[in-house]
Amino acid sequence: MSGFNPLHTRYPVPDTPMVQIKVEQFEGPLDLLLQLIEDQQLDVSTMALAKVTEQFLAYVKNLQEKNPTSLADFLIIAAKLLVIKSKSLLPNLELGIEEEETAYDLTTQLLLYKKFKEAAKVLKKLDLRRRQSWTREVEFGEKVAFTPDPDITPQILAQSLRHLAAELKEIVRLPSQIMKEVVSISEKIAHIQQLIAGKLETSLSSLLKDAKSKTEVIVTFLALLELTKQRIISLEQSAHFQDIIIKNNG
Amino acid sequence: MAESLNLRSKILAILFVASKPVAMKELLDALEVPDDELMAAIGELVAQNQTSGIILLAHNNKLQLASNPEHSSEVKKFLSLELRERLTDSALETLAIITYRQPVSKAEIENIRGVNSQYTLRHLLIRGLIEKVQSPSDKRMQLYKTTLEFMQSLGIKDMKELPDFEELTKNISLTPIAEEKPIET
Secondary structure: OOOOOHHOOOOOOOOOOOOOOOOOOOHHHHHHHHHHHHHHOOOHHHHHHHHHHHHHHHHHHHHHHOOHHHHHHHHHHHHHHHHHHHHHHOOOOOOOOOHHHHHHHHHHHHHHHHHHHHHHHHHHHHHHOOOOOOOHHHHHHOOOOOOOHOOOOHHHHHHHHHHHHHHHHHOEEEEEEOOOOOOOHHHHHHHHHHHHHHOOOHHHHHHHHOOOHHHHHHHHHHHHHHHOOOOOOOEEOOOOOOOOEEEOOO | OHHHHHHHHHHHHHHHOOOOOHHHHHHHHOOOOOHHHHHHHHHHHHHHHHHHHHHEEEOOOEEEEEEHEEEHHHHHHHHOOOOOOOOOHHHHHHHHHHHHOEEEEEHHHHHOOOOOOHHHHHHHHHHHOEEEEEEEOOOOEEEEEHHHHHHHHHHHOOOOOOHHHHHHHOOOOOOOOHOOOOOOO
């Protein structure tokens, strides 16, 4: 066993997970862990955590495709689980203090989470009663009253209104500018790929035939460079300033 | 006794016209009574919440008069209102942490839940169920608290209705026996 590094151990991750778990069902990695442990009717302990590690990893693997945004949260817990699993497989393994704490931390973290899930149930029960109370301000709002200055005459009001109308005209006449259509490189790449998919080759001049602006010419050229880098197309030019021939590598 | 009745009715009078949450400090300034007398009078008023059509919501040093949640359906009908949407599980989970740990930081909430809670917190803020306050120890840090609207939304008449956290969770604990044995594979 000497020279065996537990952190490099690979646990068999079944291609089809033993338990089918829906992504939406869980509030997060701790919720998933709790469920896995409870499914096996285990109490929260490091041993229980070691037991469900494989299922957890299988789930995370699945998550990678379905919901990559929440992956980071799951990976943190997965790393902790692997430390615990290593320790349970190799009891004599000397782990650093930090790793030892990890195992302890995860069980306490899980317990605390479980407690708050219990508290959430209390709130849920209240929520389901559908009882609510209202305050006065919410429904009636502030009363808006119009109390004009006693000196105001209809003439003054009319004059103010005309003044306001004149000012509004200025505001309405804001400088206008026509929005230019912007073509991004990725759009251009997709476009070129689509164009070239049908035929074996095309040329730069034909690509630029419909270009509406200098920017579009530049973007087209950048897109060609990117596609060349990705080896999707190859470029040929027989002499300086000659047309560039674009060939489909696919 | 007459004096305490007097104080209670003064409190109600102010809260009635205020028609918005009133801070304890504002009441103290207006009524010019000692802190503990005011607290006692508020306690007495809250105790009457169970049987009154108008109740006194008192939470996090703020006070407001509201309708009794027991009359939800009648008030709703009168105002032609819809009840608010139900809370999602992640909202309830986050709300539970804030309820029992307040004032609490986002970091602590996320540590307990094990997930990024930015979105859920924003949702709760928009619905007015929680509010952000500055941490007294570190001005750069924001802490979250539940609001009077939280009480209204869940029909809580008195924060004492909520079970004690320790009491509620006392049966959730570690099982010590499982610690030592390695598992067979």
